Amino acid sequence: xNKARRNPVxxxxxxxxxxxxxxxxxxxxxxxLINSFKTxxxxxxxxxxxxxAESFSTIGYQTVFNQGDFFLYFQNSMIxxxxxxxxxxxxxxxxxxxxxxxxxxGNTLMGLYLALGIMIPIRIGTVAILEMMVATGLVNTLWAxxxxxxxxxxxxxxxxxxxxxxxxxxxxxxxxxxDGLSEYxxxxxxxLPLVRPAMATVAVFNMIPIWNDLWFPLILAPAEAxxxxxxxxxxxxxxxxxxxxxxxxxxxxxxxxxMVLYVIFSRQLIRGITSGAVK
Amino acid sequence: MANISxxxxxKKYGSTEVLHHIEAEIEDGEFVVIVGPSGCGxxxxxxxxxxxxxxxxxxVMIGGNRVNDLEPANRDIAMVFQNYALYPHMxxxxxxxxxxxxxxxxxxxxxxxxxxxADILEIxxxxxxxxxxxxxxxxxxxxxxxxxxxxxxxxxFDEPLSNLDAKLRxxxxxxxxxxxxxxxxxxxxxxxxxxxxxxxxxxxxxxxGGYVEQFGTPIELYERPASVFVAxxxxxxAMNFIAGHSDGGDLIxxxxxxxxxxxxxxxxxxxxxxxxxxxxxxxxxxxxMQVEVLEHLGGVTLLHGPLEGSDQQIVASLNGISVVExxxxxxxxxxxxxxxxxxxxxxxxxxx
Numbered sequence: 001x002n003k004a005r006r007n008p009v010x011x012x013x014x015x016x017x018x019x020x021x022x023x024x025x026x027x028x029x030x031x032x033l034i035n036s037f038k039t040x041x042x043x044x045x046x047x048x049x050x051x052x053a054e055s056f057s058t059i060g061y062q063t064v065f066n067q068g069d070f071f072l073y074f075q076n077s078m079i080x081x082x083x084x085x086x087x088x089x090x091x092x093x094x095x096x097x098x099x100x101x102x103x104x105x106g107n108t109l110m111g112l113y114l115a116l117g118i119m120i121p122i123r124i125g126t127v128a129i130l131e132m133m134v135a136t137g138l139v140n141t142l143w144a145x146x147x148x149x150x151x152x153x154x155x156x157x158x159x160x161x162x163x164x165x166x167x168x169x170x171x172x173x174x175x176x177x178x179d180g181l182s183e184y185x186x187x188x189x190x191x192l193p194l195v196r197p198a199m200a201t202v203a204v205f206n207m208i209p210i211w212n213d214l215w216f217p218l219i220l221a222p223a224e225a226x227x228x229x230x231x232x233x234x235x236x237x238x239x240x241x242x243x244x245x246x247x248x249x250x251x252x253x254x255x256x257x258x259m260v261l262y263v264i265f266s267r268q269l270i271r272g273i274t275s276g277a278v279k
Numbered sequence: 280m281a282n283i284s285x286x287x288x289x290k291k292y293g294s295t296e297v298l299h300h301i302e303a304e305i306e307d308g309e310f311v312v313i314v315g316p317s318g319c320g321x322x323x324x325x326x327x328x329x330x331x332x333x334x335x336x337x338x339v340m341i342g343g344n345r346v347n348d349l350e351p352a353n354r355d356i357a358m359v360f361q362n363y364a365l366y367p368h369m370x371x372x373x374x375x376x377x378x379x380x381x382x383x384x385x386x387x388x389x390x391x392x393x394x395x396x397a398d399i400l401e402i403x404x405x406x407x408x409x410x411x412x413x414x415x416x417x418x419x420x421x422x423x424x425x426x427x428x429x430x431x432x433x434x435x436f437d438e439p440l441s442n443l444d445a446k447l448r449x450x451x452x453x454x455x456x457x458x459x460x461x462x463x464x465x466x467x468x469x470x471x472x473x474x475x476x477x478x479x480x481x482x483x484x485x486x487x488g489g490y491v492e493q494f495g496t497p498i499e500l501y502e503r504p505a506s507v508f509v510a511x512x513x514x515x516x517a518m519n520f521i522a523g524h525s526d527g528g529d530l531i532x533x534x535x536x537x538x539x540x541x542x543x544x545x546x547x548x549x550x551x552x553x554x555x556x557x558x559x560x561x562x563x564x565x566x567x568m569q570v571e572v573l574e575h576l577g578g579v580t581l582l583h584g585p586l587e588g589s590d591q592q593i594v595a596s597l598n599g600i601s602v603v604e605x606x607x608x609x610x611x612x613x614x615x616x617x618x619x620x621x622x623x624x625x626x627x628x629x630x631x
């Protein structure tokens with residue numbers, strides 16, 4: 001072990017910084033949560049106060065459940081996020097495997113080309129994407145969103161996963177080949193289980209932007225039947241009047257599934273982030 | 280069971296040729312060791328036999344069939360890798376059974392064969408453990424188990440012992456040897472360790488820079504090395520090489536020492552003599568050396584020092600514990616039958 005880790009002063013300093021960061025990061029979340037359970041008047045009078053007997057109210061949640069098809073929005077967001085993650089991970093891992101495993105002409109060039117998407121924001125192409133979606137009749141379908149998010153997530157996924165796949169021992173793959181495994185079996189049964197931490201990292205990095213995105217749902221799928229949660233919550237924000245109770249309640253509920261997914265991935269995630277650095 | 284022949288086997292990476300027209304006939308049931316320094320192409324050669332590297336030109340024949348274009352899985356071979364290459368997320372049992380399962384063998388047969396192999400290798404006690412819960416030696420056994428359950432025509436070993444500690448290596452070496460004799464499967468074993476090569480192989484193929492220097496039994500290689508490279512590679516401590524010349528009867532060494540030979544022509548000669556073949560003769564030995572360093576190994580004593588009258592360093596190995604002082608001059612006889620004569624230009628053996 002290194003010395004810095006055993007030194008108590010350093011340890012206290014490190015924990016102090018981490019605790020401070022946690023407080024800063026959690027503060028807005030906590031404010032949203034406590035205010036979602038307060039009356040409108042209380043929200044504005046004392047935004048930081050915890051709801052008490054007098055200010056407690058679930059009016060926000062009631063509005064959310066009564067107005068708009070909140071569960072449908074929720075379901076749409078869930079479908080879009082999970083399907084996009086699935087495709088990002090599947091195709092990202094496959095492309096990464098090919099780049100890491102096979103020697104072919106233009107391998108490096110292909111890798112760079114795929115990584116280009118990391119630097120160029122996909123929103124620049126919004127107009128072209130919209131035209132394509134109109135031409136293919138995918139506007140106002142969840143597939144439009146899934147396709148766009150898959151494209152958006154792939155560059156980083158390929159980049160991260162191919163680095164991890166390079167660390168998988170060649171002998172292992174060769175042992176599989178001699179045992180008679182097909183390349184697909186080698187990929188799914190030998191390599192994927194070994195890069196699971198990296199997959200979790202990619203999943204978390206992609207999940208939150210997709211879940212929170214407002215831009216593409218607004219442009220590609222604004223119909224009532226395909227609204228996502230983020231877009232659905234916008235009905236409570238008016239040009240002149242905003243129903244803050246409803247907005248805060250909707251947001252509070254929107255946090256939950258992300259939290260659940262995060263907890264699922266986080267154990268792998270920590271391993272994924274540290275395994276590259278600490279060896 | 281099968282014989283293997285390599286016909287003019289060549290491997291190129293781009294325009295760099297790394298293996299040059301390798302020719303070899305390996306008999307059914309024979310244990311052949313490919314040995315050479317790192318970078319000589321020995322692993323590439325093995326991987327070409329396995330089908331993990333493509334063949335640039337020439338043929339690999341297993342059991343009389345040309346296998347150049349067959350997938351590794353269809354060559355009926357099994358391979359043991361240096362870092363074991365066990366499937367990390369499967370138990371020992373699953374590791375051994377997986378290849379059979381992929382081949383669609385019935386369940387009862389898989390169970391039976393895995394248990395047989397486990398018995399042979401004495402790994403029955405940890406069939407349900409994961410590879411990470413095993414020690415290096417145990418993992419090596421599992422890797423061998425995975426090879427033998429398949430009952431292949433050929434075993435290929437790619438430096439399987441180099442990750443083990445010295446003591447275990449000696450033990451596993453013997454076990455591999457016994458196992459191979461018992462199963463009688465044609466085997467090719469790659470190593471850079473000449474002791475491993477000498478003890479394991481029925482025959483040794485010495486590779487250097489992509490060429491076969493010599494292919495023969497360990498004794499042939501020791502007694503009649505075909506080139507300076509083989510002579511220096513086989514045997515420990517390494518053979519002494521002294522640049523001398525022949526005047527048509529006597530070999531004249533630097534410093535003026537003369538050794539009688541029946542070489543009739545006059546030429547520059549590179550004389551090789553093994554340290555253990557120098558016979559101490561303080562009366563009138565032809566070769567004299569001033570001892571600079573003494574190494575007492577118990578069984579033998581190694582004397583290092585320059586050949587008298589030159590700065591050529593030589594080593595002599597004397598049986599038992601010899602009473603010699605540093606700085607003392609010791610004289611040796613070099614018996615003619617122990618001399619190896621090489622042409623300094625081609626580095627090939629000259630038959631006297």
